[in-house]
Amino acid sequence: MTTQPSDNDLIVQVLRGNQQMFAELVKRYQNFVFTIILRYVESREDAEEISQDVFVKAYRSLADFRGDSKFSTWLYTITSTTCITHLRRKKQDVFSLDQENVFARAENLNSGFTANEVEQKSKINMVNSAIALLSPDDAQVITLFYKAEQSLDEIATIMGLETNTVKVRLHRARQRLKEKMEKHFVAELSDLK
Amino acid sequence: MDTNSNMEERLWDYVDGISSAHEKSVIEKLLETDSEWRHKYKEILKANILLQESIDLDEPSMRFTQNVMEDIAKYKIAPAASTYINKKIIYGIAAVFLTIIVAMFVYVFANVDWATTGSGGGIPFDISKINYGKIFSSTYVNMFLMLNVMIGLVFLDKYLSVRKKKLLEQDLTNTSI
Known part of the structure; x- marks a missing residue:
């Protein structure tokens, strides 16, 4: 049985000049990076362009990765900063918890679901659709915690926040997600009970 | 409760x-x-x-990895910041500034006439009587200024050579594509 090389092993190989090993790291993390970016930008094309930029930045500064944190944490930090820089450059709105229009935007997104579609949605679709109704910050915290397996400390590093702030954000994000599901996916929720 | x-x-x-x-x-x-x-x-x-x-993850296009690999082929991995940032120099600069600040405080406190402080405020000497010519003709002040000019020139030279090197590298990569 062959075991997959660890991230650090791959990084060592890349730093020794084996550029092709970087493709393995890209394959491992492209979906995570792409999903996190999609929480902030609506267009898949933009998300793909930013994702590509993230990996190029990561490659160029790979020698700066000291291994003090997980490679994924380091990569998601680059993802987060690149995404925010991109949005600032494009002068798009970076939705945050404090913005009043977050929920108005969520309501608009919801209008795309018809009753029949909602009925057909599986449990997975329900959760992901409800996440899409959250603000990008809430959606990012939930994705990093549940999918990218980042601890609160690691999320704090990625988002440049205090661990306690992340804890509060995660709690609020879960509450808002619950509210969204209770409001828009009543039938699915009752099926789950 | x-x-x-x-x-x-x-x-x-x-x-x-x-x-x-x-x-x-x-x-x-x-x-x-x-x-x-x-x-x-x-x-x-x-x-x-x-x-x-x-929670589902979205997937980028099938060509994504290939696109990234084609993109990074144009670049080299930049040297680690720790290799070109010498901490001793940073500590040295910090030490110089701290020494200057401490020396200034010592000088100011040593020259304060505590007996007259609070008796009406104001500067305890006449600014118009300061002989600036005497201060700036001092050998030590001149040496200090000269040193600053030299450090400035060294930094300017370093900055320009790094820029030149970068431009040269960029030209080489562009021509090799």
């Missing part, structure tokens, strides 16, 4: 495994004795499992 949201928050911390040992034992006791807590705990546990199992 605990509010509902406080209960929820404490239970989420417990489920996330971030409660302190003391808090953990308190919650475990509450779960044994209080049906309301037990009911909420089950609800939270269910929601936690739902989140763990249901």
